[in-house]
Amino acid sequence: MKSIKLLTNNDLAKITNHRSGEIKFGEKMITLPAKENYHDFLKNTTAQFVLLGISEDIGVRANYGRSGTASAFKNALKSIVNIQHNKFCKGSNLIALGEIDVSHLMEEAKNLAITNKEDKKRLFEIVSAIDKEVSHIVHEIINTGKIPIIIGGGHNNAYGNIKGLALAKGKPVNAINFDAHTDFRIMEGRHSGNGFTYAFEDGFLKNYFIFGLHESYVSKSVFQTIKDLKERIAYNTYEEIEVRKTKEFNVELENALRFIKTEPFGIELDLDAIPNVYSSAMTPSGFSMQQAREYVHFFGKHKNASYLHICEGAPDLDETNNNHLTGKLIAYLITDFMKSKTIS
Template sequence: MKNLILFTNKHLAEDTNYRSGEVKLGEKVNLISNEGDLFEHIKNSESRFVVFGICEDIGVKANFGRQGTSSAFKSAIKSLLNVQHNKFCKGSSILLLGHLNYEKESAIASKLEVHSKEDRKALFKLVEEIDKDVSHLVSSIVKTGKIPIIIGGGHNNAYGNIKGLALGKGKIVNAINFDAHTDFRIMEGRHSGNGFTYAFEEHFLKKYFVFGLHEGYVSKSVFNTIKSIPETINYTTYEEIEVRKEKNFEVELENALQFIKNESFGIEMDLDAIAGVYSSAMTNSGFSVDKARQFVHYFGKHKNASYIHICEGAPDLDLTNNQHLTGKLIAYLITDFIKSKSE
């Protein structure tokens, strides 16, 4: 794949902080050789999980969002590689593939004005090219019997993930989305706000549950769409759970699982839904990090959970000296998912 940059031993040495008497995940993860067929290497690897990044924020820009999501993968990997290799999480379970690189496309996007109708159409076209790469890579990994862990980019990449899972499984699939937004906007052209719409309309997505919607950030038209197809889309709102206390977090986890569990499903984690995390639509009112981690563990342990995508994180937007914290959070979520699968 032309945009796939493989992770190398040189990268490992640069990002792993070696310490006497300790063993880090970076000392045990598996890598791919440049020689031979890429997907044969993946298939024959001892690792169960294939980690790769999507380094882009073009889909976010096309949706009028704040850019910065292209930096999430680098930050996350730096933290992940320095997690301890121990009985709770073993580095050998991870095949660190690399990242999809869109520097050339991002340079083109930087010259486009999102408020220009023609320029925005050009952004849509760039996102469509990213879609092709993501869906191909995810489907190919799924066909090898491995589980993709996808880091970074905007939530536009949910479309490629869902399509890839459906193609890999050879059937329509479901999705659970931890998000303040539905990302089920109109099909005006591809961007980070309509990945699930396109996946549904193109018959890759069967059932879709949105966990923790923020009531003030979903349009009446989207709510009307959801109301018209209740057998396909369901949701619970953040306010119902955390503000008005009308619903219980654990009960809603179970309700959501019942809705999507009968088919292979993807776990979509939008960091916009967590309070205080630097992201394209950062919020000061949202679920705690601990609730997000519980969510990942709860759904990850189900046999039909077939990938996790952690997106919208934007460490570059953090102008303090704590840019590493977004990457550290993503590393927690990755290892929570891996641990859930070992139960």
């Protein structure tokens, strides 16, 4: 896996806060032996889940967003390794694979300006290159029978996740997305705002449900596109559920599941849908952290739930002494997903 910067036991030990009488996740998480065949190792390991990081913000910048999402994986990892390994959730059920090596692309992209026509084109090309890496690795993980948990980067990486799942299953797949935005904008070149559009048009995405759209942040043209494709794209809005109260959160979870459950599906969660979480499009209004956790658990427990992707978190934008809280939230969501598959 040349494109992966593999994590080692030593890497985990350095950031694990060891304490007498306790067992932390970092002491039990599984890492890939340096000279082992990764496919055989993943296939033969009893752990169900594979943790994969994507430390990039190129897709966000190509979408005129704020940089910072490259910091989410490392930030989250520090929280994940310090979770307690106990009867509710075991570190030994998680393979800490590592992160996709995009350092050379990040280095190139930092000198590119979205306001420059040629630079913008190159940013789109770089995002497409990342797509190929993500789809290949997600495909490989799923082919070993494991469930990827993908952390970090912009929502552009939804494309690679969906493509990787579709290739592994040999057919188009579905997706559910907890998000303030559709990320179904026009195909003007790859960025964080059109990953689902490209996955749909390229034949990898069959049914797509957006959970909790913010009505004032979706264009009229995108709403028209969704209307034209209503047999395959559906949504509800945050305002319907929490402001006007014309729909109920739990009922909407069930409605969304019916729309996607007949095929393997990916669970997407954009942290910019949760108030006051540092992200590229931070919001003061939206579903609570509790509701986000319920969302992950509810969809994760279905047999066709095939991956979890948590994106757009940007802890580096938090200049307070609490920038670890974004990583801690991600760790909660990861364990909620793991428990959904193991606790009935």
